[in-house]
Amino acid sequence: MKKFRLLFAVLFVFSVFLTACNSNNESSGTGDNGKETSSKLEIFSWWTGAGEEDGLLALIDLFEKKYPEIEVENAAVAGGAGTNAKAVLASRMQGDDPPSTFQVHGGEELNASWVAAGKMEPLNDLYEKEGWNDKFPQDLIDMVSVDGNIYSVPVNIHRSNVLWYNKKIFEENGLSVPTTFDEFFDVAEQLKEKGITPLALGDKEPWTATHVFENILLAKLGPENYGKLWTGELSFTDNRVVEAAEIFKEMLNYINDDHSSRNWQDASQLVANGEAAMNIMGDWAKGYFVNDLQLKVNEDFGYVPSPETDGYFMVVTDTFGLPKGVKNPDDVKKFLSVLGSVEGQDVFNPLKGSIPARIDADKSKYDEYGQDAMADFSSSTLAPSLAHGSAAPEGFLTRVNQAINIFVTQKDVDQFIDALETAAQDL
C-alpha cells in the first residue's frame, strides 16, 4: 500500500509537469495547429464605446464581405481612453507577440516609439499601389512618416481645438460666442456674475487640462512655432509660452469647483445640462452630445474653434500600421487597403463621429458638424496635438500632465514653466 502511495505521488507530480510542458508545446508550435490561428487577423484597438465600436464593427463587416476567407478577431481593450490598451500593446510588442495591426495616434506616439524601436514595416509600396499619396493631406502623411518611410494608414480625423457652448445660455443672456481671449474673459465674467459656471473642466484625468493648455499654446504661437516646441527649436521659457500659461491660469478662475472629480464626459454634461456655458474639448464631444445625450447640433449646442485658433486645425488621428514579425502581412495589407479606401472611411467615420482622413470622401454622409469640420480640415493649417500623443513622445507628455496637474491647483506660472523646461530636456 505504501509503495503504491509513493508511486502515485511520483506520477502525480510529473503529470503536473507534463501538462505544463504539453500546453507549452501547443502555444509555441506554429505547425498544424498554428495555421488556424496564424490566418486570423487580429485588430487591436480601444474602440469599445458607443459609436466608435459600431464604426469598427461596420468596418470589419465591410472587410469580411470583401475577403470572406480571412478570419477577423476584434481585439479591443476597454478603458482609460486607450491607456489600458496602450499598456497591453507595450507588453505584447516587447514580448515579440504583436497584434496583426493596432490603433495608434499618428505622430510621435507612433514615430518615437514603435518606429524608433524598429518594430514597424514601412508601407510606401501600399501607398503607391493604392495611389494614396495625393489622397491624404501631405501634413498628415508627414505625421506618420519618418525619413520618407510611411508607417501607418490614417482612418479618421478628430479636431481637438473646439469650443462647445450651450446655445440657450448664450441666447438668454444676450452674449456672443467668444473668438478671442479678451472676449472669452469678458463673457466669462458676465456668466460668473449670473451664477453660471463659464468653463466646464473635468480633469480627473489630467490630459483634459493639458488639452485646454495646448489650444492656448497654439493660439499664442501659431502652428509653426508651436511645432518648434517639440523639436527643441523654441524654448518653453519663451515669452509667448509664459503668456499662454498666464491665460490658462486666468481661465482656471472660471472653472467648476469639482473639476477634479469629473472626467471629460462629466464636464461636457455640465454644458449639456446648462450648468456650465462652455467647454474646450475635441470633437468626440459631439458624439457624446448627439449619441449619448440626444442633443441637436446647432440647436442645443454650438461650436466654434477655441479662442484665436480659427484657421488652425489641431489634429488627432487614429491610424493603423503593420508591425514587424506578424505571420500574415499580406492579410494585414488587405485590411489596411480597405481601411484607407473611400468606402472604408465612409463606413467608419459617420458612426464614430469623426471625419475621414481622405480629402475625397463623400461629404453627404456626414452631419452638419462633420461637413464643417471637413471644409476646415482641407483649408486649415494642421497642428499635432500634444495631449493626445501626436506632438511629442509619451514620456514627455506624462511629465507635462504631471506639471499641469500641479499647476491647476497651485497656479504658479514660474514653477510650471520650469517644470516644462526640465521635461523638455529629454526631448
Added chain:
Amino acid sequence: MEPGKSLNIGNKTRVEVKKRRKITKDQWMAILFLSPSIIILTIFVYGFIGWTGYVSLSNWNTIIPDFTFAGLKNYLFLFSDFRFQADLRNTIAFTVLFIGLVIILGLGLGILLDQKMVRGESIFRNIFFFPMALSFVVTGVVWQWLLNPSTGINLFLKKFGVEPKWYTDTTILAGFQWGKIEFGLPVAILAVVIAAVWQMTGFSLAMYLAGLRGIPDEIREAAKMDGCNEFQLYWKVIIPLLKPITMSVVIMMAHISLKIFDLVYAMTGPGANFVTDVPGVYMFETTFRGNYYANGAAIAIIMLLSVAIFIVPYLWSNRRGNS
C-alpha cells in the same frame, strides 16, 4: 515528454530512496510535492523581483530597452520628484489612519458582537463582513459617487449647511514645507480612508471575534473574582490577550495599504495636485503611459522595501517564537 519516460524517472527515484537512508520516504514525498511550487515561486516571484531590481538600476526610460547601468539615478530622481514626495506623504497618512481605524472599529464591533445578549449575531456579523466580498474596484466606484461633492452624500449634507469637498479638496492640514511639497494630512485622503475602512473593517472584526471566542471564560471569571470591573477586564486582560491578533491585523492591513492601487485608481485617480496619489498609481502611470520603465521599477522596489519593514520583523519574531 511521453508518459513512459516519467515512469522511468519514477523508478529511479524509488531506487534512490532505498539507497539513502538519511532522507526518509516522507521527506522525499515532501520534496516532490513542493518542487513544482518552489520552482514556480523561484522564477515568478524571486526571479522577477531580482529582474525589477536590475531594471531599476538601468537607463530604461523609453520604450526601447536600454540596460546600461545607471546607478541610483532613478531613486535619486524619485526622491526629488514632487509627485513621489506627495505619494510618500499620502501613503504615510493613509496607512496610519487606515490601520488605526480598522483596528479600533474592528475591535469595538467585535466586543459588541461578543456580548451574550446580542440577538441575531450572525446577521450583524454577515452585514459587517459583506463589504469584504467586494473587489476594491467596486468599492472605489461606489464611494466615488457617494463622496462626489456635487452629486453624492453632499445633497443630503447641504441641508445641514455643510458641504465638504471630499476627495477634490486640495488643502493639507497641519502642513509645513518639506522638500518640494507641503507635508501634513491631505484632507482628500480621508475620503479614500473612509472607503478602505468600510471595506476592511469586516476582516478585522472577524479576526477579533475569533480571538475573543478563543479566550476561555475562566479567565474572565478569575479577573472578576479579583475585583475587575467590565472596563478593566477589557483594558487590562482581554485586549492584552488579543495582542497576537492585533499584530496580524496590523501586518495584513499594512501590506494592503502600502501597496494600495485599485481602490485609489478607481475612486479618485492621482487627484488635483496629487493629493490622493499613491506609489502604486504613480508606478502604473509612469511605466505604462510614460514608458519610464526604470523609474517604475524603482518605485516597485521602494514599495517592496516599505512592506518588508513591516513583514520581516514579524516573520523574525514568529520564527523565534516557534524555536
